[in-house]
Amino acid sequence: MTQEEFNGCMERIKNGDKDGLKDIYIAYLSYIYTIIYGVVTSKENAEDLTSEFFIKLWDIADTYKPQDKGHKAYLATVARNMALDFLRKNKREVLTEEMPEEADPKSGVEEEVISDVGLKEALSKLKESERTVVSMKILSDMTFQEIADALSQPLGTVTWRYKNALEKLRRYGYE
Amino acid sequence: MSKRLEDEYRQMILDDVPDLWDRIEAGLTEKSVSEPVNQNAEKPEKKKKPVILKILPWAGGITAAALILIVALPVILIANLAKKAQKTESAVPMNAAYMEQNAMTAGEDSGADFLADTQRNTYNDEAVMFEPAEAEEAKAEGEVADNSVEEDGEYAVGAAGGAVINPFSEDAETGQRGKMLLGQQQRGTKTEFAEEYYYAVIDDIRIIDEKQYCTCAFSEDVSILTDPDENVSVLPYRFAISDDSDVEAEIGGTYRIEFDGDEIVLLERMN
Numbered sequence: 106m107t108q109e110e111f112n113g114c115m116e117r118i119k120n121g122d123k124d125g126l127k128d129i130y131i132a133y134l135s136y137i138y139t140i141i142y143g144v145v146t147s148k149e150n151a152e153d154l155t156s157e158f159f160i161k162l163w164d165i166a167d168t169y170k171p172q173d174k175g176h177k178a179y180l181a182t183v184a185r186n187m188a189l190d191f192l193r194k195n196k197r198e199v200l201t202e203e204m205p206e207e208a209d210p211k212s213g214v215e216e217e218v219i220s221d222v223g224l225k226e227a228l229s230k231l232k233e234s235e236r237t238v239v240s241m242k243i244l245s246d247m248t249f250q251e252i253a254d255a256l257s258q259p260l261g262t263v264t265w266r267y268k269n270a271l272e273k274l275r276r277y278g279y280e
Numbered sequence: 281m282s283k284r285l286e287d288e289y290r291q292m293i294l295d296d297v298p299d300l301w302d303r304i305e306a307g308l309t310e311k312s313v314s315e316p317v318n319q320n321a322e323k324p325e326k327k328k329k330p331v332i333l334k335i336l337p338w339a340g341g342i343t344a345a346a347l348i349l350i351v352a353l354p355v356i357l358i359a360n361l362a363k364k365a366q367k368t369e370s371a372v373p374m375n376a377a378y379m380e381q382n383a384m385t386a387g388e389d390s391g392a393d394f395l396a397d398t399q400r401n402t403y404n405d406e407a408v409m410f411e412p413a414e415a416e417e418a419k420a421e422g423e424v425a426d427n428s429v430e431e432d433g434e435y436a437v438g439a440a441g442g443a444v445i446n447p448f449s450e451d452a453e454t455g456q457r458g459k460m461l462l463g464q465q466q467r468g469t470k471t472e473f474a475e476e477y478y479y480a481v482i483d484d485i486r487i488i489d490e491k492q493y494c495t496c497a498f499s500e501d502v503s504i505l506t507d508p509d510e511n512v513s514v515l516p517y518r519f520a521i522s523d524d525s526d527v528e529a530e531i532g533g534t535y536r537i538e539f540d541g542d543e544i545v546l547l548e549r550m551n
Binding site: 121123130134135138142148155156159163164228239243244274280 | 284285286288289290292293294296297298300301303304305307308309310311
């Protein structure tokens with residue numbers, strides 16, 4: 106979708122035309138969902154937040170002004186911010202889920218057997234904290250600093266976790 | 281076997297992306313087509329309020345100014361009218377008081393209201409209007425009047441306080457007084473007696489100490505003296521008739537005269 110097409114859709118939304126929103130939905134559903142999923146790393150939460158994102162886009166269309174960076178970056182920023190807000194609100198729950206994994210002594214990369222497994226299985230071998238960093242970095246296209254800020258963790262910790270995650274995935278044949 | 285982590289990861293997520301449109305559509309709030317119109321309709325209302333607020337101070341100022349004008353103008357007009365009325369009212373009593381005071385002064389000193397006399401003896405518009413007499417002269421008149429009232433009531437020109445003046449009594453004022461009054465008249469009346477000659481109607485003639493005296497009515501216009509409709513009064517003073525007169529004095533005669541000292545010289549008879 107070009108910038109002009111996107112602007113046209115936003116104008117249609119302003120006039121209450123739902124088809125304008127549906128055109129954006131068809132074009133950018135996967136893009137928005139992936140970004141959100143990369144932050145929240147949960148299918149259910151990603152679906153809820155993605156739905157909320159398009160509803161919010163409908164509501165804010167009246168005040169929308171064409172962005173200098175392009176509409177795709179604009180959509181990504183809005184989606185990422187929504188996901189990060191959600192993450193901050195549910196931070197305590199996420200940390201609680203992380204603790205058992207952090208304490209698992211068998212979670213070291215060296216101890217894993219290299220085999221030809223699927224990505225989903227390979228990702229499941231990562232710690233939750235590592236999976237979150239990988240998702241944010243790959244799916245949401247966030248910088249390490251943005252990830253560190255979003256997770257309220259030191260930048261070094263974030264990069265170290267990302268490096269460990271990639272080494273584990275490499276053992277499963279992913280580069 | 282090398283696998284592309286990023287591509288597979290994205291594809292894996294995309295494969296799991298559910299169709300969320302029904303949920304999204306259910307959560308959309310209706311945007312009616314007329315909503316923009318309604319917004320436009322609301323805008324003027326929003327604008328009206330500040331406009332009214334902006335106008336109010338102007339309206340307040342204008343109203344205040346108008347009220348001040350409405351209240352102040354009548355007050356100023358009334359005040360001006362009152363001042364004018366006060367001036368007019370105060371001027372009349374002042375004149376009246378002045379004249380009354382003069383009359384009282386004359387009356388106290390001489391018993392004769394010379395002002396009243398002169399007013400009664402007004403010849404006409406062009407004739408002599410006399411000022412109040414000086415106290416001394418009026419006093420003499422008053423003293424004389426008492427002696428002469430029985431002798432000749434004809435000369436009892438009404439005086440204030442019942443005093444009567446007989447110009448032919450011994451102590452009565454002579455023509456000098458009349459001449460002085462005429463001189464005053466020359467200075468003080470609208471008719472300037474700049475002429476060398478006057479006209480006089482002799483009202484009475486008496487001889488005192490072998491000198492001929494007369495009482496007269498004077499005017500600068502002979503027609504006034506000869507007009508029977510004109511009510512020309514006789515001055516309550518006696519005038520000595522000069523021996524140098526060209527014509528003989530006769531009661532009822534109208535003469536062109538001139539003054540020679542305190543005497544009158546009859547120059548010519550006019551009737």
